[in-house]
Amino acid sequence: MNALPNIALVGNPNSGKTSLFNMLTGLNQRVGNFAGVTVDKKIGQCMLATNQKVNIIDLPGTYSLYPKSGDEFVAYDALFDINFDARPNVIVVLVDASNLKRNLLFCTQIIDLGLPVVVALSMADIAAKKGTIINTSMLGIQLGVPIIAVNPRKNKGIGELKKQIANTLQFGSQFRIREIIDSKALAPAMIDGVQKIFPHLTPYACLHMVSELDNVRFVTEEQKQQILHLQSIVPFNKTKVQAAEIMQRYAQIKQAMKVSVVEDDPLKKELRTEQIDKLLLHPLWGNLILLVVLFILFQSIFWLASFPMQWIDSLFSVGTTWLSSILPNNAFANLVINGLLAGIGGIIVFVPQIMILFGLITILEDSGYMARISFLTDRLMKSVGLNGRAVLPLISGMACAVPAIMGARTIENKKEKLITILITPLMSCSARLPVYTILISLVIPNKNYLGFINLQGLVMMGLYLLGFVMALVVAKVLNIFITSKQKSIFLMELPIYRAPRWYNVFITMLSKAKIFVKDAGKVIIIISIALWALCNYGPAKDRQAIEDKYASTIATDSNNVAQLQKSTEMLEHSYAGILGKSIEPAIKPLGFDWKIGIALITSFAAREVFVGTMATLYSVGNDGDNTLPLMQKMRDAKNKKGEKIYTLATGVSLLLFYVFAMQCMSTMAVVKRETGSWKYPIAQFFYMGAIAYLFSWVAFQILS
Ligand SMILES: Nc1nc2c(ncn2[C@@H]2O[C@H](COP(=O)(O)OP(=O)(O)OP(=O)(O)O)[C@@H](O)[C@H]2O)c(=O)[nH]1
Numbered sequence: 001m002n003a004l005p006n007i008a009l010v011g012n013p014n015s016g017k018t019s020l021f022n023m024l025t026g027l028n029q030r031v032g033n034f035a036g037v038t039v040d041k042k043i044g045q046c047m048l049a050t051n052q053k054v055n056i057i058d059l060p061g062t063y064s065l066y067p068k069s070g071d072e073f074v075a076y077d078a079l080f081d082i083n084f085d086a087r088p089n090v091i092v093v094l095v096d097a098s099n100l101k102r103n104l105l106f107c108t109q110i111i112d113l114g115l116p117v118v119v120a121l122s123m124a125d126i127a128a129k130k131g132t133i134i135n136t137s138m139l140g141i142q143l144g145v146p147i148i149a150v151n152p153r154k155n156k157g158i159g160e161l162k163k164q165i166a167n168t169l170q171f172g173s174q175f176r177i178r179e180i181i182d183s184k185a186l187a188p189a190m191i192d193g194v195q196k197i198f199p200h201l202t203p204y205a206c207l208h209m210v211s212e213l214d215n216v217r218f219v220t221e222e223q224k225q226q227i228l229h230l231q232s233i234v235p236f237n238k239t240k241v242q243a244a245e246i247m248q249r250y251a252q253i254k255q256a257m258k259v260s261v262v263e264d265d266p267l268k269k270e271l272r273t274e275q276i277d278k279l280l281l282h283p284l285w286g287n288l289i290l291l292v293v294l295f296i297l298f299q300s301i302f303w304l305a306s307f308p309m310q311w312i313d314s315l316f317s318v319g320t321t322w323l324s325s326i327l328p329n330n331a332f333a334n335l336v337i338n339g340l341l342a343g344i345g346g347i348i349v350f351v352p353q354i355m356i357l358f359g360l361i362t363i364l365e366d367s368g369y370m371a372r373i374s375f376l377t378d379r380l381m382k383s384v385g386l387n388g389r390a391v392l393p394l395i396s397g398m399a400c401a402v403p404a405i406m407g408a409r410t411i412e413n414k415k416e417k418l419i420t421i422l423i424t425p426l427m428s429c430s431a432r433l434p435v436y437t438i439l440i441s442l443v444i445p446n447k448n449y450l451g452f453i454n455l456q457g458l459v460m461m462g463l464y465l466l467g468f469v470m471a472l473v474v475a476k477v478l479n480i481f482i483t484s485k486q487k488s489i490f491l492m493e494l495p496i497y498r499a500p501r502w503y504n505v506f507i508t509m510l511s512k513a514k515i516f517v518k519d520a521g522k523v524i525i526i527i528s529i530a531l532w533a534l535c536n537y538g539p540a541k542d543r544q545a546i547e548d549k550y551a552s553t554i555a556t557d558s559n560n561v562a563q564l565q566k567s568t569e570m571l572e573h574s575y576a577g578i579l580g581k582s583i584e585p586a587i588k589p590l591g592f593d594w595k596i597g598i599a600l601i602t603s604f605a606a607r608e609v610f611v612g613t614m615a616t617l618y619s620v621g622n623d624g625d626n627t628l629p630l631m632q633k634m635r636d637a638k639n640k641k642g643e644k645i646y647t648l649a650t651g652v653s654l655l656l657f658y659v660f661a662m663q664c665m666s667t668m669a670v671v672k673r674e675t676g677s678w679k680y681p682i683a684q685f686f687y688m689g690a691i692a693y694l695f696s697w698v699a700f701q702i703l704s
């Protein structure tokens, strides 16, 4: 860590911390209109004045200083842990003006910890619409801290906030005179005792050391023993003390608000959000609208993206033709054209789909609809032993399982969190999109019903649904095996609807496309080169035999038939061919040939590698026209008997395999990190593999 001063942003969930962080640092962290978007700390830098650079730390939102879920602990540690690697020098508390009372509860707790606090008051625009007017300087005097009104969405108040942070950094909290509540009076003997162990802590911080002893990870064993000893001689009822604390805080907050806040009669005004929710949360219409929203999502991924995809495809085939015309016909040119270009082209084509998927998900999140999805599906989720909270990681799993699994941190109940982590990779992620697209186009006819329902889009939606349904089934089964006494509650705030910030949507689409190309590109370049080598080399004896066999026929061959046969045979006797053939018996019952076998192996690194692998395999084995799009080559592919390889049976079987199988190293790594054990990713790997194999086998047997 560098030696710059640290400024931490804390506050209730969805109060605008990350929006402010992005404004201060110029970075682009994920912002969304629901509670629990940020689940880990993020650090960026900001210039307060010409010569003053500071670290800004964005933290997950917390409702109170008594943490319950994993993400809340991140913020808790940042505030308390003296060994924390970015110990804050100034705390900026975000206070949502449209939920003032509840936000001030957390704010007053922070103030009483005795840390230098600056309050940033956000959402004043929304409060004003509700008829709430806040006199910031008056409220500041009441609480004894500087308060700056900001609107990070509109870049307002940021300069003033920076000035105040610089000021507090230099002079400390100037006008702190008293604690908000008299914490010591809550448990005098106990706090006295704890203060002897931690002389630098305020009475309120000492109270936390006692009541959160099981949770604080940063006290030494000796200190812990001392506190335990204290607990054995001084009576202390944690629940009672906490209840008393909260009551006293609310009393103080009421007092402070009386002189600084003017509120309209809250019942008088019905916000637009409430009117919209009457429809969108309606038991019948609400669910119907949800289905329509999802339907539009999948149709646009398929249909809207098909145009740019065609352009990219033709661009690459022009490039291939051009390169083959200027490069000499040697092994290097072969590597560039059949290895690299084919592999990269196979990935770039899918950028439009990835962008549309992420763009639409961002719009759902930004508008506030995502939280409603969670609400609408609560009943369904309860029936499998989870609750509406778990839907958020599941839906973001449609983009990528890695952040989705981290998002499960917001689930308090340990059992539910574990189950959610275990089922999230069953949701079809964006890496499966390329595989789905290519296979659907191969085996499902491109028909339209009623003019607007596209059959291929419908099948795509079916695959996503299938993953989701399987996730529910597995949750239900796991629910029987994993036991827990912890009771589960579903509390979820419904944020107000907001117009999505289009700039944010655009930036997200762009950055996700970049990450996709970069990450997939890296893997694909390495795998393409390795695969190309494996395809072009093999045991010398076999290859010589093939050379000899065709030597005479090729010379007299006029229509390239012998040439084609020869390169096919050469490929089969290459190292890649030998490898593929060796696993063929295991996958033959699923309808897969050895080329698919190789693709299955390479896509254990990441699913989208499937496409690049196919591209390489089909361009090496095909000495004919290399400028044809991969789809065409696969469509023409035939086995020895001259039968089509990609029949409906094989296509569906392969699709099902990709819906269910765990083929992603990054997901396994993140599951290990979040659960702290290899046991879970390994279990996941096997149960998902078993389901995949079973479904593919049944489908192939029925359809063939
Ligand atoms: N109208 C209005 N909207 C705001 C303001 N500040 C933030 N927002 C919006 O509030 C929503 C939540 O913002 P975030 O920055 O993600 O909130 P957060 O505090 O980081 O939330 P978590 O990470 O979930 O704790 C976004 O939709 C923002 O665009 C404001 O001052 N006025």
Ligand SMILES: [Mg+2]
Binding pocket: 017, 018, 019, 030, 031, 037, 038, 059, 060, 061
């Ligand atoms: Mg955030």
